[in-house]
Amino acid sequence: MAEPLKHLIGPQTARDTTHAVARAWRPFNRDRFLAEVLAEIEALELMQRGQCIADALSRHLPQDFTQATRILQDCLPKPEHPGLSGWALLSFNQYIAAHGRGHLEVSLNLLKSLTPHFTGEFGIRPFISDEQDKALAIISGWIDDPNHHVRRLASEGTRPRLPWAMRLPALVKDPALVLPILEALIDDAEDYVRRSVANSLNDIAKDHPNLVADFVERHRKGASKDRLWLLKHASRTLVKKGHTKALANFGYEPLKDITSRLDLKTTHLVFPGELLFDLHLANLGRADVTALVDYAIHHRKKDGSLSPKVFKGTSLIVRAGETVCIARRHSFRPITTRVYHTGQHRIEIMVNGIAVASAAFDLQLPSTANH
Structure with missing residues (x-):
């Protein structure tokens, strides 16, 4: 230590x-x-x-x-x-x-x-x-x-x-x-x-x-x-x-010809646990595009409101006519800088700074945990 x-x-x-x-x-x-x-x-x-x-x-x-x-x-x-x-x-x-x-x-x-x-x-x-x-x-x-x-x-x-x-x-x-x-x-x-x-x-x-x-x-x-x-x-x-x-400034322009789909593997988590999700991006245009994919977890606060925190994802090129799948997992575990609360949370996906998809999920804390 x-x-x-x-x-x-x-x-x-x-x-x-x-x-x-x-x-x-x-x-x-x-x-x-x-x-x-x-x-x-x-x-x-x-x-x-x-x-x-x-x-x-x-x-x-x-x-x-x-x-x-x-x-x-x-x-x-x-x-x-x-x-x-x-x-x-x-x-x-x-x-x-x-x-x-x-x-x-x-x-x-x-x-x-x-x-x-x-x-x-x-x-x-x-x-x-x-x-x-x-x-x-x-x-x-x-x-x-x-x-x-x-x-x-x-x-x-x-x-x-x-x-x-x-x-x-x-x-x-x-x-x-x-x-x-x-x-x-x-x-x-x-x-x-x-x-x-x-x-x-x-x-x-x-x-x-x-x-x-x-x-x-x-x-x-x-x-x-x-x-x-x-x-x-x-x-x-x-x-x-x-x-x-x-x-x-770094080549991440707003994307017009990209469609997206967010799939959560589960909508109910027990703490500690992992949120598994897939993001599907389809390039319907005629030119390759550079995509910076980040995500935000909107954490539930004690008063029931949601507070977002952005996490870095990945940068990739999506070819014209191509569909890509990005698989990710987000860990919910005890950390000194955050207090978790039972209830509905939300995940939001951003591509080149623009929110393109979101979904709600529930986080359940054990009744014996001190949160």
Whole structure:
């Protein structure tokens, strides 16, 4: 069984931080610092553990922020000593975010130095929120940095909806200032950077679907294999939702000459179980067509309403005059992210983003199950 995420930071992290700071700054009260952190850290979750160490740093580092940043800088890995790296630097992100307001350049420079050893994506967001134009002007200068971690920080740290981090409402509302950064990094040599660009575009697509579909259309022409993968990954939410232009960007046009038939093997399931179904597609036209087939399960909620979740199906070419049968099975089993309820559910088939067939089925949960 995997270790809980919170164990990425723990008592040893506190000891490592104590050692690094004491080496960088002799007046540091290492015994008191460590005692304060160890008294709290075991009872906390991951992000709280980082914050616990950051709060202790706030109490024990110099109140002068510029002096404190020089100490933190000396804690980073150097040729003469290993320094701190990995999750031990989450607390540095949190400390800088809390105390660096009003010290934009100093703070961003330290986060830039930190990011090759962990990431600075959590720490830079308050500065973007406070001084968006100035912060983005500095961050935009990182797109040509020789270190790929720094280039990734330019795209990852500016994601409007970065998971685990504060949201950037102004960029959610208007991501125009982020697009030049993403365009500059779209053909980056590192997959690590390109994946970040794709994720940022996917974030933006949740609020501005047409903007991202247009972006993909502009950059798809003559795209390399790597860029094409990036654009597809950036479009994943739009494709899943059946956005017409996003689908058309990858050759999935609305189909006029396709007929469909959905056959359920059973209309009554007992949980846990599998829904088996066949989809028959007939191409009545004179030209071959490319079909992207997805399906949605409309799960029954506690109040009796239905909530759809789309699942990826398959992509295929249906030849002129041909009928194909696609056989699939969908598993209903205990998962931590969903609570199932007894009653009628529905399956819906989408071809190139258009619903073409649907059918109802009943799901019965054992009376002894705790749902």
